[in-house]
Amino acid sequence: MQKVTSELLVKKASELLENGTVTRVLGWKKGEFSYDLTPAVFESGEELIKDFVFSDFSGANFSKYLIKETKKADGKVLVFLKPCDSYSFNQLLTEHRFDREKVYAIGIPCEGMADVDKIKKNVGDGIIDIISDGDRIVVKTLYDGDKEIAADDVKAERCIVCKSKKCVAYDELLGDNGEVIDSERFDEVEKLEKMTDDERFAFWQNELSRCIRCNACRDVCPACTCEKCVFDNPKSGVENKAISDSFEEKMFHIIRAFHVAGRCTDCGECSRVCPQGIPLHLLNRKFIKDINEFYGEYQAGAEIGSRAPLVNYTLDDIEPVDAVKKGEADNA
Amino acid sequence: MQRIGVFVCWCGSNIAGTVDVEAVSEALKSEPGVVFSTNYQYMCSQAGQDIIKNAIAEHKLTGIVVCSCSPRMHEATFRKTAAAAGLNPYMVEIANIREQCSWIHKDMATGTEKAIILGKAAVAKVNLNAPLTPGESPVTKRALVIGGGIAGIQTALDIADAGFPVDIVETKPTIGGKMAQLDKTFPTLDCAACILTPKMVDVAQHENIRIFSYSEVVEVGGFVGNFDVKIKKKARYVKEDVCTGCGICTEKCPMKKAPNEFNMGMDNRPAVYIPFAQAVPKVATIDPNYCNMLKNGKCGLCAKVCTAGAIDYTQKDEIIEEKYGAIVAATGFNPISMDKFDEYAYNQSKDVITSLEFERLTNAAGPTAGKLLRPSDGEHPHTIVFVQCVGSRCAACAEKGKEYCSKICCMYTAKHAMLTRDKYPDTDVYVFYIDVRTPGKSFDEFYRRAVEEYGVHYIKGMVGKVSPEGNKLMVQASDLLANKQLHIEADLVVLAAAIEPDKSARPLATMLTASMDTNDFFTEAHPKLRPVESPTAGVFLSGTCQGPKDIPETVSQASAAAAKVIGLLAKDKLTGNPCVAHSDELMCNGCSSCERVCPYGAITYVDKEFRMPDRTTAIRRVASVNTAVCQGCGACTVACPSGAMDLNGFKNAQIMAEVDAICK
Known part of the structure; x- marks a missing residue:
């Protein structure tokens, strides 16, 4: 259950539209089902009242949408940033991906999002509505009537190990700002590290072989903002699933993890949007963990303009040979 | 399609002893683009070069591959050969089948197989080569000598005598180095001070030499001919231009318990001190670790007795920025x-x-x-x-x-x-x-x-x-x-x-991007033929920072380094390296990664108008490379997340073609 309500955000957004501060609002739009929200651009108070929703299913991170939206027209865009979204926001500013002047950002607190897949697993088919009620969730189903489950049982994995309740970028803040959390988000990575090479390979083969190459992970990723993506290049021989053989299982996601290394804020959108439920965020987290261990703690997007360790050099940097030794020691 | 000629060198028996050169030239004949392939005993000799020139003319070659020694050795030679025959020198590729092949293999079959693979990689690369034209950059006619021992002194004097300004940066309060501490010098047994101190005075009085004593280099940017250096002049709490070196402060200083570095700590010196009688510059320095005035504000005796009014307890470290054409490392041992x-x-x-x-x-x-x-x-x-x-x-x-x-x-x-x-x-x-x-x-x-x-x-x-x-x-x-x-x-x-080597050498080498061996001695560009140059252009080596040496050897090497510096500073323009980076503006998303990793500050960003697909225009922020400053290190090409940065002569496509040729 979120502390800020849809009504409050709609009121705020309508005011800003009315007084001319902003001309568009990025927000979550009602879908066919109450848990099925879509990112959308609202241009009037009426639209907002009709369709805007902020709930336990407002997971979508709007930072990346600002790249296109700020270029479309003059006037400012209003964006609501949950704490984890605000890190992506800063990272994109660090990379000069949109004009800060054209954005009005409102930081909002987040109590963690629910994972629809977990609810489906818990309740079964035929869900017609989901209603949050404090720490309980009431699921209305077609066949079995109402079912009640604990909110904590169906929380999204990325929210269970939430790294920060602190909005790091905003023009205005609703409610109190939270703190950075010393979370246990690397526990899963450690489990993978403890596997043998063969076990780990089998684990990832099993996960990645389900990839249907829909590119949703890339499209949603706030670190994937190239003008032209190499994976769309028809000359590459890997631009779609049909022509490539084992590319998705062996290379695609690993190349992408390398590509965003040092720039990934660990927002977890890749795993959220994956229709196949592949835990893609674990690849990125492994890189984050390694970077922290090799170069000292670093959180991408914590501040604007920070130099990621991978594009910075200091005399204290680990020597490559020591990094290799450490890797060997970890595997031993 | 290129018309490629392949020239396999025997290097006497250096290559031919472990590589079947006939088999290599035969095998490379059937590679795509190759229209001519041969081998010869010494390809770098006049006769060998003539074979190349004739083949270029006769077979209308558009590119050549020389399978020979390391490109560090003869790439320049073969580029000149190609240019003389009317071919763009950057259409030459070297396959290193000596250092990377014949010298490390003992078995003829293995060596031959690998030489063929290396040759194929080079052919694959030449197929994608394009003619390149180098630009020019100006030379700052001033040299920096880091270290003021006998090596630095000799180098500085020789450069200054040739008419170029020189700055010496010395970490100690005086120049002179280890030699100033010696008694007699072998094998003639003349006293070290008697032969060194006149040179120190020469340095002090030379109109072309500035001494930054009690100073250190903290940052080096730029490249050969155009280095930007930041020098930290540490606070000595004595105004250098006012102090007369009379030494009254050192006599009156009540704090006389500081170990005397000049005497290897075998006796003590005052907190305000002049290292030795012949010090240059002959100026007092206050040791902040021992001075009571600086530690707890009690004393101030030296300021009272100094008739010149040179003591200044409020002095701060000062950063001096200067441009240099050449840098000499003389950091000693x-x-x-x-x-x-x-x-x-x-x-x-x-x-x-x-x-x-x-x-x-x-x-x-x-x-x-x-x-x-x-x-x-x-x-x-x-x-x-x-x-x-x-x-x-x-x-x-x-x-x-x-x-x-x-x-x-x-x-x-x-x-x-x-x-x-x-x-x-x-x-x-x-x-x-x-x-x-x-x-x-x-x-x-x-x-x-x-x-x-x-x-x-x-x-x-x-x-x-x-x-x-x-x-x-x-x-x-x-x-x-x-x-x-x-x-x-x-x-x-x-x-x-x-x-x-002195402990300051390693961080300095990092700043200079000069290489070092495992013992932290600076590496020379070639152990025999380029002993006073570092592999980094514009950085030279003098004295024991390159390897153990006695005084006569140090002085010879110091003068040799000076000769190399003078040769560089005498030029008005340097021919640049055309293998520089450039950005594909349609791919660039303006993220600044390349700007951050560029060690030369060669990349800036510009807002440029682009025609977009839907007949609109858009202003986009894109990277722009200053080709006069770019040194072609390639750091930007790996940092670029979008693959927009590429390096002329070493394009990603060329490297991939080489890898493909090797892995086939």
Whole structure:
């Protein structure tokens, strides 16, 4: 259950539209089902009242949408940033991906999002509505009537190990700002590290072989903002699933993890949007963990303009040979 | 489609001994684009080059591959050959089948197979080569010499005499370095100060030389001909231009407990000090670790007695920024620490000393005014044992010492032994050695004199243990020639400690992007043919920072480095390297990654208008490379997340083609 309500955000957004501060609002739009929200651009108070929703299913991170939206027209865009979204926001500013002047950002607190897949697993088919009620969730189903489950049982994995309740970028803040959390988000990575090479390979083969190459992970990723993506290049021989053989299982996601290394804020959108439920965020987290261990703690997007360790050099940097030794020691 | 010629060199038997050159040239004939392939005994010779030139004309070649030695050796040669035949020099690729192939393989079959693969990779690359034209960059006609010992002094003097301005940066309050601490110099035994101090004065008075003493280099940017250097002038709390060097402050200073570095800590100096009488610049320096005024604001005596009003307790470190065309590293050496050599009891007895400490003990300006007295009780020692190779040639004890020979110890020990016997004939002098190495003009004669005329006991063997007993040092050693154990009751033991590069060398090498060997000595561009140049263009090496050397060798190398610097500064323009980065603006998303990793500051961002697909225009932020500043290191091409950055001559596509050719 979120502390800020849809009504409050709609009121705020309508005011800003009315007084001319902003001309568009990025927000979550009602879908066919109450848990099925879509990112959308609202241009009037009426639209907002009709369709805007902020709930336990407002997971979508709007930072990346600002790249296109700020270029479309003059006037400012209003964006609501949950704490984890605000890190992506800063990272994109660090990379000069949109004009800060054209954005009005409102930081909002987040109590963690629910994972629809977990609810489906818990309740079964035929869900017609989901209603949050404090720490309980009431699921209305077609066949079995109402079912009640604990909110904590169906929380999204990325929210269970939430790294920060602190909005790091905003023009205005609703409610109190939270703190950075010393979370246990690397526990899963450690489990993978403890596997043998063969076990780990089998684990990832099993996960990645389900990839249907829909590119949703890339499209949603706030670190994937190239003008032209190499994976769309028809000359590459890997631009779609049909022509490539084992590319998705062996290379695609690993190349992408390398590509965003040092720039990934660990927002977890890749795993959220994956229709196949592949835990893609674990690849990125492994890189984050390694970077922290090799170069000292670093959180991408914590501040604007920070130099990621991978594009910075200091005399204290680990020597490559020591990094290799450490890797060997970890595997031993 | 290219028309490629392949030229396989035998390099005498260097390559042909382990690579079947006929098979290589035959195999490469069928590679895509290759229209001509041959082999020859010495491709770099005039006759070999003629083969290339003729083939270019006859077969209308558009690109060539030379399978030979490292491109570091002859790439320039073959580029000139190609240019002479009317081919763009950047259409030449070298397949290194010597250093990377024939020299490291023993088996002909393996060597041949690998040479063919390397040749295929080069052919694959040439297929994607494009003609390149180099640009030009201006030269800043000023040199920087880092280190003010004899090496730095000589280099600076020679460059300055040629008419170019030189700055010397020295971390100590005075120039002079280790040589200023020495007593006599082998093999002629002239006093070090007598030959060094006039040179120091020359430096001070030279109109083309500036000395930044008590200073260090903190940042180096730019490239050959155009280095941007930041120098930190540490606060010495004395106004350099006002101080007359009269020395009253040093006499009156009540805090006289600071260890005197110049005398190897064997006596003390005041908190405000001039390292030695002939210091250049002759200016006092206040040691903030010992000065009461700076530590707790109580005292201020030196300011009261200074008639010139030179003392300034509020002085701050100052950063000086200057441009240079060339940089010379002359950071010198230090004796290694004796802490790990417990067997010689260095830390247990004051009478076990290093050779440099012995120099100070016998120097007229030293702590004992030149009288050889034991540090423990001030008595004259009657039996002295010199131990050679302490930490040198120490392959088995890499934890403690160095694998290499420190080169100078044999000669200075002979000098110490000889001078001791000359001044104090009642003294017994033993020298323990592994080998006596005295190549050099008049060096062996010098050593023979120590043995034959002065009666120094040279004993082949090592000292196993030194144990202090009462006021004596019991030395346990072996005489390998007589095959017996020796026990000597000594009054003084002198350790010829190995020398190592100064600790400032490694961070400096990082700043200069100059390479170092595993012992932290600077690496030369070529060990025989380019011994005073570092592989980094515009960075030169002088003195012991490159390897152990005595004074005559250091001075020759210092002058050689100066000659190279003068050759560079005499040019008005440098021909650049056309292998520079460029950005594909349609791919660039303006993220700034390349700008951040560029060590030369060659990348800036511009807002540019682009036509977009839907007939609109858009302003986009894109990277722009200053090709005059870019050195072609390629850091940007790997940092670019979008693959927009590429390097001329080493395009991603070319590298991938090479990899593909190798992996096929």
